[in-house]
Amino acid sequence: MHLWFQEEDDSSLRFGYRVSDVLFRGQSEFQTVDVIETEAYGRMLLIDGLVMITERDEFVYHEMIAHVPALLHNKPEKVVVIGGGDGGTVRELLKHPEIKEVVLCEIDGLVVDTAKKYFPQTAACLSDPRVSVKIADGIAYLKDHQPDSLDLVIIDSTDPIGPGEGLFTKDFYKSVARALKSDGLMVCQSESPWYEENIHQRIQNNLSAGFAHTKPYVGCVPTYPRGLWSWTMAAQYEINPENYSCERFNKLPTEDFQYLNEALMLACFALPNFFKRKLGLK
Numbered sequence: 001m002h003l004w005f006q007e008e009d010d011s012s013l014r015f016g017y018r019v020s021d022v023l024f025r026g027q028s029e030f031q032t033v034d035v036i037e038t039e040a041y042g043r044m045l046l047i048d049g050l051v052m053i054t055e056r057d058e059f060v061y062h063e064m065i066a067h068v069p070a071l072l073h074n075k076p077e078k079v080v081v082i083g084g085g086d087g088g089t090v091r092e093l094l095k096h097p098e099i100k101e102v103v104l105c106e107i108d109g110l111v112v113d114t115a116k117k118y119f120p121q122t123a124a125c126l127s128d129p130r131v132s133v134k135i136a137d138g139i140a141y142l143k144d145h146q147p148d149s150l151d152l153v154i155i156d157s158t159d160p161i162g163p164g165e166g167l168f169t170k171d172f173y174k175s176v177a178r179a180l181k182s183d184g185l186m187v188c189q190s191e192s193p194w195y196e197e198n199i200h201q202r203i204q205n206n207l208s209a210g211f212a213h214t215k216p217y218v219g220c221v222p223t224y225p226r227g228l229w230s231w232t233m234a235a236q237y238e239i240n241p242e243n244y245s246c247e248r249f250n251k252l253p254t255e256d257f258q259y260l261n262e263a264l265m266l267a268c269f270a271l272p273n274f275f276k277r278k279l280g281l282k
């Protein structure tokens, strides 16, 4: 008999992983946090029974959520990451020499402590002198943030259920827009293109309460349910993927990159037809 973990995506769909060990089970005031060892993807961090990261494929999500917006901003110096307590997004951001300061605002200290103990590959960077970690609700943090002061805001959040729900609302996106400088850029994880129709329209629609332009892109994350994942950038100006800086890309430690390359910097914006239709794009 083998032990299996199954992520229940909806009542009709489960994704299963054979488990070789259960390393940690914890409960915070917000959510359950578990660490298991899986045969196929190595160590896995679960929140409320949903996959947050795995040792073997976390690079896709983190490279895509960090480098795409960082390379499309002219000079990202001050960055705030909301959520992302595992540290993977921060690790990627720190590869940009322009970035002088990263604040990670994660609601749950248990996620950060668990990542430091079990996922040094993502969390070790949290002790870098350019990083400060705040254990706080990202909604309150950005609501009270100094206006017109940030270059990039990265919303590395859980799905829109539980404490992550408020990170997908109009009010929250308005606070993000206020905290950003006029040439600032934000990105959020925007779920699988396969999900029910209205989730993407809702994200798009809510983003437009704070921003004049949005730009979705996609990548393959095998351990996020349904595989194809999306992120959406938003700004007050039209985001043109061709404006990314090749020169800055080539100065990055690209030998470490396991997913992103120059061709994908443009190709990730090519969306499948069914997703374009959901978004109301031609």
Ligand code: AAT
Pocket: 047, 050, 051, 052, 053, 061, 082, 083, 084, 085, 086, 087, 088, 089, 105, 106, 107, 108, 111, 136, 137, 138, 139, 156, 157, 158, 159, 162, 163, 164, 165, 166, 167, 189, 224, 225
């Ligand atoms: N780096 C990939 C991991 C994540 S985890 C998202 C994090 O968002 C969690 O640690 C959670 O505690 C945190 N979070 C949730 N709500 C808030 C909030 N209001 N303020 C600050 N942090 C918050 C992303 C996984 C994506 C999963 C896709 N299925």
